[in-house]
Amino acid sequence: MTTQSLRDRPDVRPRAVPAASRPRRHLLSPKAGRQHHAGPVTYILLGIAALVSLFPLYGTMVAASSDNTRVTQSPPPFLPGPHLLENLGKAWQDAALGKAMLNSFIVAGVIALSTVLFATLAGFAFAKLRFKGRNILLMLVIGTMMVPPQLGVVPLFMMMSDLGWGQRLPAVIFPTLVSAVGVFFMRQYLAEALPDELVEAGRVDGAHSLRIFWSIVLPVARPAMAVLFMITFVHAWNDFFWPFIVLDMSNPTVPVALTQLSAGYVRDQSLIMAGALLGTLPLLAMFIVFGRQIVGGIMQGAVKG
DSSP states (O other), rough: OOOHHHHHOOTTOOOOGGGGGGGEEEEEEETTTOOOOOOHHHHHHHHHHHHHHHHHHHHHHHHHHHOOHHHHHOOOOOSOOOOOOHHHHHHHHHHHHHHHHHHHHHHHHHHHHHHHHHHHHHHHHHOOOOOTTTHHHHHHHHHHTTOOGOOOHHHHHHHHHHTTTTTTTTHGOOOOOOOOHHHHHHHHHEEEEEEHHHHHHHHHHTHHHHHHHIIIIIIHHHHHHHHHHHHHHHHHHHOOOOHHOOOTSSSOHHHGGGGGOOOSSSHHHHHHHHHHHHHHHHHHHHHHOOOHHHHHHHHHHHHOO
């Protein structure tokens, strides 16, 4: 029987190709994989947002480069003055910002590193390990976020005094070695970004929990760890309330040291703004250096997920 005769038979019909096996033309189109470019409206809106975000920093620089009389004028000046370097040098000397910045780097660096490490460990345990009371413990961790930190100032200060850490940096570091926000953040990230199959494969290969954490969890959690490190470092650097209570002017952090500039009957606003500008510059430098890696890590984790 020939092919032509088969086609003429009414009981032999050509079968339709299943939709799953059909070639997807839209995936093979020349537009696929192209880089999308934003229009002029997008660039205008982004430029306005950038200007609004940079305006407080610019205003601080203008005030720091002027004298106290010019700063207190109405309306205030909108252009930088000639006294920027002079005010920066005076603020650096009057507030002893050299030692204060060193202390802030130690405090913020240790707190950020410990928070990232402990929060990632706890987040991995809450997200992927199965043990009794896991949900109850997670609810307790989240519940601590609702307690105002001011309620624990008095017993925490008494505890630091009993340990002999009064007016010392460990009194600032140890109460904030880990945060409930960091634990919850890492738990939510690892629950979505870390497949259960990877953990099970590590178990099949005979790896224990710490080995799985080191070889599997850390590479997956790197983008979230970078973001958590930056957020924690900035928060620890700018923290004023607790360091002001447990430290004195002989061993201050940057926010505590800046209170020296506002002492006296007449406050020099230009000097205060110069000190605030000096305290902000390290954070700006860190974001300029590591911002691209952090954003790149976030995008890499989003693509892999």
